Amino acid sequence: MTVRLYLPRDAAARSMGADRVARTIEETARARKLDLQLVRTGSRGLLWLEPLLEVETPQGRVGYGPVSADNVASLLTDAVLKGGAHPLCIGLVEQHPYFASQQRLTFARVGVIDPLSLQQYQAHGGYQGLQQALKMSPADIVQAVTDSGLRGRGGAAFPTGIKWKTVLDQKATPKYITCNADEGDSGTFADRMLMEGDPLCLIEGMTIAALAVGATQGYVYVRIEYPDAIRTLREAIGIARTAGFLGPSIQGSGKAFELEVRCGAGAYICGEETSMLESLEGKRGEVRVRPPLPAIEGLFGKPTVVNNVISLASVPVILAKGAAHYRDFGLGRSRGTLPFQLAGNIRHGGLVERAFGMTLRELLYDYGGGSASGRPIRAVQVGGPLGAYFPESLFDTVVDYEAFAGVGGMLGHGGIVAFDDTVDLAQMARYALEFCAIESCGKCTPCRIGSTRGTEVIDRIMRNENRERNLGLLQDLCETMLQGSLCGLGGMTPIPVQSALQHFPEDFMRTRS
């Protein structure tokens, strides 16, 4: 009987040698005349175990990892091919503590199916959401998304249903669906994992969005640093089109929707929605003054939905299982699940999809296992390079949008970067300003000039030149950037700086040469 093996084709697994492992498995199977089928999947998100090889057994898939090509000979034995013991065995993957307690709604298929198999996609619930949507009126689809409580997962957490309603209400045509897959935040990789592991889910979500607002053309804006995601998405779009899930008449409905992938060069500011639209139009990525909102005058001046990958990929399950099912996860105004991404100095880095409501400490220790270095975790930055630095005393903060805002932070795209007690928060504050100086689009003065002056002020503080006066100046500068910047890059760069000053003032008192 054919034994089925699964190995990720995700870029994280490939970077750890998954392709070599795959080749060695095939060569060894040929040499030993083994009846094997190797399925390449997305990643389960247990990144420290990549490449994670899984063997299908009647009880479920048994995992072995991290596997190197040198391990293959000892893995392709009768015992292991039945899920038996091996030093790399982690047992049944779905019973692994890191995985078993997750609530996978958006990532339900990632790591499970071949991302380019329409048959497997549909066998695991794929396209049920679209089938539902095809039976509904545009207003009912928008209402379902509103009722689900879904808020944008790209950073600003704006209610997705309200955004869609604005686009639906516009008379101008054509309308566009744009997917923001720039994923520029430090420590984030959920968009990439979804696009590589379940691209049809994103395509389905965008198609439902198109039906909801009456759009006929969509674009996925992906940064060029994601070649695997770009390739996988393009292939998946071809598969969906061939099967009639994209094109002039989606599933014979008479409603048209076309989709293309567009590559960005990888500037952080091109993740800001209006810069992304400029870039999609072939122009320099520079922020537009709002109003008008993109929902009213967006791409090429037409009504445009701009949503993050995870926002759009959460839509199929909302339509398939109902708004109430999705809304039942989470708490307060933070409904559903968020794929948290654990990165930085953390022992078990990876992706954890859970409902809102757990604490930062649970994520860092129950899932992350503490720091990779074994030293105490001193600070975490949540929400990308513009997020606050949290000290240990805030690790019991509940992970939801409002609770985070209440302690001066933001959840953003769910990236959590851990630092141990060797971190220098004055240097990190300087880095935030330097990052802003490098990535600023240059349109407004507080950000363009303020970020550069800010790094100079921190340099003076660290050299103990007029320290007290320069600390005051730094606070002033942060206020000016907060109040006077045109967009979130200049407007939020003060957050990491001010949180470092507030929670780690001692680091600004140490003199460096």
Ligand SMILES: Cc1cc2nc3c(=O)[nH]c(=O)nc-3n(C[C@H](O)[C@H](O)[C@H](O)COP(=O)(O)O)c2cc1C
């Ligand atoms: C400087 C800056 C960078 C951003 N980068 C991203 C990004 O990489 N991906 C993303 O989805 N949103 C990013 N955003 C947020 C977008 O402007 C926008 O709010 C989002 O794409 C809307 O989608 P959502 O409602 O689904 O979250 C960024 C915002 C700012 C200010």
Ligand code: SF4
């Ligand atoms: S804040 Fe910075 S990135 Fe944003 S518009 Fe102004 S100069 Fe450009």
